[in-house]
Amino acid sequence: MKKLYAVLVVTIIVLAASVVSCLFFYSETEIDAEQPSLSIVVQNAWARQLPPVAKNGAAYLTLYNNGLTDERLVSMSSSISEMAMLHQNLVDEGMNSMIHVDELLIKAGQTVTFKPGAYHIMLMGLNETLHQGQSFVVTLNFEHAPSIKVIVNII
Ligand SMILES: [Cu+2]
DSSP states (O other), X not given: OHHHHHHHHHHHHHHHHHHHHHHHHHHHHHHHHTSOOOOEEEEEEEEOOOOTTOOEEEEEEEEEEOSSSOEEEEEEEXXXXXXXXXXXXXXXXTEEEEEXXXXXXXXXXXXXXXXXXXXXXXXXXXXXXXOTTOEEEEEEEESSSOOEEEEEEEO
């Protein structure tokens, strides 16, 4: 009887251990599934050349979410200007205006193209003149994905 009891205890321990390891493995897999998307792809970043008197500029680019999870662009910065922020152009009753957008959702598999008259990176208070043929760097910060330094070509 004692022997049977011992076998039972060992069986329970083995079972418990396998359940725990399963749970551990499962939770590891869960964490993997929630790993930040490392697959935001930035293409075709450009800005228009501007005369030296220009106080503000704009940068355009294409964002592609190549990951399996949605991602959000939450902020941006550049040494070319005092401030860099996401703007969207809106046409309301024929009036063209720009609004500040806090964050931009880029769904898994989605491409968002920034262009004149649509989303753009507003460069407020330019520190340098935007000369054709030169470039500058804008850093994009995301909710999960690591920040991306983008080279913006001035055309
Ligand atoms: Cu703007």
